[in-house]
Every structure is written in structure tokens, then in C-alpha cells.
Amino acid sequence: MYLDFYGLKRRPFDMTPDPLFFFPSQKHTEALASLTYALIAKRGFVVITGEIGSGKTTVCRTLLQRLDPAAKVAMLTNTILTPKQLLEATCEKYGLPSEKQTKVALLSKLNRFLVEENDAGNTVVLILDEAQNLSVKALEEMRLISNMETDTQKLIQIMLLGQPELRDKLNRPDMEQLRQRISLRYHLRSLNEQETGRYIEHRLTVAGDENRVKFTKGAVDSLYEFSKGVPRLINVVCDQALLTGYLRETRKIDRTIVSEIAAEFTCPPADDESYRETGRTSEKGLGFWRRIKRSGGRPRGEREVVDAVSPQETVERSDDEKDRFRQPEEAELLGKLTQLKLAGISAENGDFMAAIDGVQLREGDHLLGMTVAQVDEHAIVFKSGDKRYQLTIESNGDGEQDSPASLKPVPIAGPGAGPPDV
Numbered sequence: 001m002y003l004d005f006y007g008l009k010r011r012p013f014d015m016t017p018d019p020l021f022f023f024p025s026q027k028h029t030e031a032l033a034s035l036t037y038a039l040i041a042k043r044g045f046v047v048i049t050g051e052i053g054s055g056k057t058t059v060c061r062t063l064l065q066r067l068d069p070a071a072k073v074a075m076l077t078n079t080i081l082t083p084k085q086l087l088e089a090t091c092e093k094y095g096l097p098s099e100k101q102t103k104v105a106l107l108s109k110l111n112r113f114l115v116e117e118n119d120a121g122n123t124v125v126l127i128l129d130e131a132q133n134l135s136v137k138a139l140e141e142m143r144l145i146s147n148m149e150t151d152t153q154k155l156i157q158i159m160l161l162g163q164p165e166l167r168d169k170l171n172r173p174d175m176e177q178l179r180q181r182i183s184l185r186y187h188l189r190s191l192n193e194q195e196t197g198r199y200i201e202h203r204l205t206v207a208g209d210e211n212r213v214k215f216t217k218g219a220v221d222s223l224y225e226f227s228k229g230v231p232r233l234i235n236v237v238c239d240q241a242l243l244t245g246y247l248r249e250t251r252k253i254d255r256t257i258v259s260e261i262a263a264e265f266t267c268p269p270a271d272d273e274s275y276r277e278t279g280r281t282s283e284k285g286l287g288f289w290r291r292i293k294r295s296g297g298r299p300r301g302e303r304e305v306v307d308a309v310s311p312q313e314t315v316e317r318s319d320d321e322k323d324r325f326r327q328p329e330e331a332e333l334l335g336k337l338t339q340l341k342l343a344g345i346s347a348e349n350g351d352f353m354a355a356i357d358g359v360q361l362r363e364g365d366h367l368l369g370m371t372v373a374q375v376d377e378h379a380i381v382f383k384s385g386d387k388r389y390q391l392t393i394e395s396n397g398d399g400e401q402d403s404p405a406s407l408k409p410v411p412i413a414g415p416g417a418g419p420p421d422v
Contacts, residue, residue: 002246009208013239015232017058019065023202023231025195028059031186035063035159039125043183044146044154047131049167050188053232056161057129059188067125072117075127079134083141086134090126090145111148114155124156131162132169139169143178190229196220199231200238213242218255226262237261247367345377354380 003011012021022028031048038046050056064073074093081089087106091098096109117124128134128142148155160166167187170179191199197220204213215223219241227233240261241253248257345354352375354361361380365372373383382389 002242005246006242006251007208007210007212008204011239012203012207012209013235013242015235017055017061019058019062021203021206022058022062023055023195023199025191025199027189027191028055031059031188032062034184034186035059036066038184039063039067039123039157039159042123042153042157044149044156045142045158045160045178045182046184046186047160047162047166047170047182048186048188049162049164051190051230052163053230054188054190055231056188058231060127060129060159060161064125068123070121071123071125073125073127075129077129079128079130079138081138082135083137086138086141087145093126094124107144110145111155114148118150118153118155125159126156127159127161129161131160132164132166133162134160134166134169136169136172136174139175139178143181146181191231191234192229193221193224196224196227196229196234199234203235203238212251213245214252215241216252216254219253219258222255222258222262226258226266233265236265240264345375345380347377352376356380 003009022032035046035048037043048056048059067073072094074090076086076089076093078089079086084103087103087110088098088101091101091106091110094110094113096106096113098106098109101109114124126145134142142158142160145156146154146158164187167185169175170182197215197217200215200220200223215238223234223237226237237258238253241257244257244261245251245253345352347353351362354372354375356367361367361372361375363372363375367382370382370384370389372380373388374381380391382391
């Protein structure tokens with residue numbers, strides 16, 4: 001959506017582990033070099049651990065691009081499996097039939113495959129992502145598979161990628177046999193503050209930026225404070241920051257923009273009911289939350305802070321003051337509203353939520369300097385000062401909805417009136 005505005009060729013902060021965007025920090029370069037050596041030298045078991053979103057999978061994908069094209073690589077991302085299921089999944093990844101096979105038959109078939117590939121001079125690699133989910137028995141199965149070897153080298157190179165819980169599991173006393181077979185262990189740490197700034201610049205450059213996008217020092221400071229240098233969290237906030245900059249027609253991403261977005265993706269205190277969970281990743285420990293308003297007043301403990309003078313000077317404003325402070329011209333508003341794409345409206349626990357340009361909006365949220373006054377099953381109403389605008393989807397002659405591009409902003413009555421029927 002914002003690529004043309006910033007002059008970019010691709011989205012710089014996508015969540016996928018694209019090797020094209022590999023950032024050669026000291027930590028990530030060391031991890032990549034260590035893995036490359038271990039696989040080329042056929043050292044057998046290697047283990048890479050790191051916090052959620054630290055870049056383990058990206059390092060792994062980058063490594064695979066550097067391997068001989070003839071290498072046989074299997075990658076398992078679902079590791080909540082029994083030992084037998086794990087063996088079956090491994091065989092299937094290498095193209096070996098596994099249906100209705102006994103464990104003995106599967107092991108024999110896998111061993112023959114490994115010997116044939118070794119005789120052909122090919123490296124065989126097995127990667128288990130999210131390996132912290134492996135049971136002790138499944139890890140023991142991996143140890144038995146790693147025992148397949150010749151007199152001089154391992155027949156299969158096994159790489160375990162996991163969160164710090166994997167490191168703790170491997171340190172258990174009953175894991176001694178497996179632990180002795182691990183030739184390399186590396187813990188990937190997060191970026192420091194200087195690396196965070198260089199990481200942002202690196203991804204923008206790879207995406208085709210020609211110095212049209214500017215993340216200020218204050219923005220980087222705020223981003224590091226929120227993300228603690230975790231690449232995935234940096235990507236989440238930076239992508240939303242670019243979208244916000246586009247909507248506000250600015251290529252300068254400052255502390256105010258980053259702070260607003262970071263506040264939307266902050267884990268709440270356990271006893272604060274003024275937060276609503278709006279999305280949780282499947283990975284333990286990374287929850288995204290949105291603060292919502294209670295009926296009849298401001299959520300408990302909420303302070304609306306607006307950056308008025310400098311990043312260091314903030315003032316509190318009432319809702320009406322904020323609307324007057326941010327209120328754009330009507331023609332400008334209508335122009336921007338027309339460009340929005342409404343992906344759909346859904347209900348959650350009785351509350352309606354609209355998905356607009358990748359942003360989930362509920363009543364009380366803000367977009368384009370306006371407040372979301374109402375969301376129902378047909379439309380979303382924005383408020384700016386004493387004016388309201390309804391965004392709905394025009395219907396074709398058959399009563400079916402057109403594409404999201406056919407959104408129509410309609411000025412409607414003031415604060416006391418509800419939206420017209422749709």
C-alpha cells in the first residue's frame with residue numbers, strides 16, 4: 001500500500017524469514033559462520049537457541065542458500081509429535097513412503113537413504129524448528145537417528161532451533177547422552193541499540209530506499225526501548241510506522257509515531273481490565289494487546305499523552321481538545337478516507353471490529369487524526385471534531401458487495417445523531 005509513497009520496491013519489514021534481508025550483526029554473523037562450519041564438516045548435532053523473534057529461522061534460511069544445491073534438506077516446523085510421528089514426518093520430508101510402516105522398517109529405510117546419499121557425495125540435513133516443543137522421548141529418537149554414521153563421518157546433520165527452554169531441557173541430567181553428541185551450541189542474543197538503528201537502515205536499503213524514509217534518533221530510541229532489540233518486534237512496529245507515515249503523508253518517522261504504535265502492542269498488567277486482547281501469536285510469551293475505553297469514561301489508569309513540543313515535553317489533553325488539535329480539513333479527510341481499503345468487519349465477544357489497511361479498529365481507536373465513533377456489521381463511523389463520516393461498501397445491482405476499493409465516505413449528522421440505515 002505504501003511502497004510507491006516511499007519509493008520502495010518491496011516491503012522492508014515483513015515477518016517472513018527472508019534471507020535477502022539477513023542483517024550481519026556480530027551475533028548473527030557468528031551464528032551463521034558456526035552453522036556453516038558444522039554442516040560442511042559434518043559434525044552431526046548442532047543447537048541454536050534464542051529468544052522469540054531473535055532471528056534464528058532467518059539465520060537458518062540464509063545458511064540453506066549457501067549449501068550445495070545437491071544437499072538434501074528437510075525442515076520440520078511442527079514438533080509437537082510422538083517419536084513415531086517424528087520419524088514418519090522425517091521420512092516423508094525426504095520422499096520416503098512412511099504410511100503403515102513399523103518403526104523398524106522406517107529406520108531401515110531412512111538408513112538406506114542416508115547411505116545412498118553419502119555414497120553420492122550429498123549432504124543430508126534435518127532441521128527441527130521450535131525444537132523446545134520436542135518431548136524427551138522425541139529428542140531421544142533424534143539421538144538414535146544421529147547414530148547413523150560411517151567410520152569417518154555422520155550420515156545426517158541434525159539442527160535444533162529453539163527458544164531458551166530448549167537449552168534448559170538439554171541441560172537435564174537424563175539428557176546426558178544427547179548432550180555429549182552436540183558438536184555446537186550457540187545462543188543468539190538480541191540486537192543492541194546501535195545495531196537496532198543499523199538494522200532498520202539495512203532493511204530499508206535492501207527494500208530499495210533511496211534516503212526518502214527517515215527514522216529519527218528519537219524514533220529508534222523509542223523503538224529499542226519497546227523491542228529490546230528483538231528483530232521481529234522491530235519489524236512489527238516499523239511496518240505499522242510506515243503505514244502511519246503514509247496515512248499522515250510524512251516520510252519522517254519520529255518518536256511520536258513509534259510511541260503511539262508501541263503503546264498499541266504492549267502487554268498489560270495482569271489486573272488491568274481496560275486492555276483487550278486483539279491477537280496472540282502461537283508462540284509462548286508474545287501477546288499483542290490493545291487498550292479500549294470503558295463505557296462512561298476513560299479506562300482505569302489511562303493517560304492520553306500527546307507529543308506537543310519535543311520528545312521530552314508532553315501534555316495531557318481531553319478528547320475534544322485532541323480532536324481540535326488534530327482535525328484536518330474536510331476535503332483532505334474525504335480524500336484520505338476514499339483511499340482506505342476495508343478488508344472486512346467481524347464480531348468478537350459482541351464487539352464489532354473493522355480491518356482497514358492491515359489495522360484492526362474498534363470503537364475509540366484513532367486513524368488519520370480521527371476517532372472511530374462506531375463500528376457495526378455494515379459500516380464504520382469516524383468522528384473529527386463535531387463532524388462524522390461513515391465508511392461503507394457500495395452494493396452492486398445483485399446486492400453483493402463490490403471489492404474493497406468501492407468504499408464510500410459519507411458525511412452524516414453531528415454527535416447526537418446515529419448513522420443512517422445502510
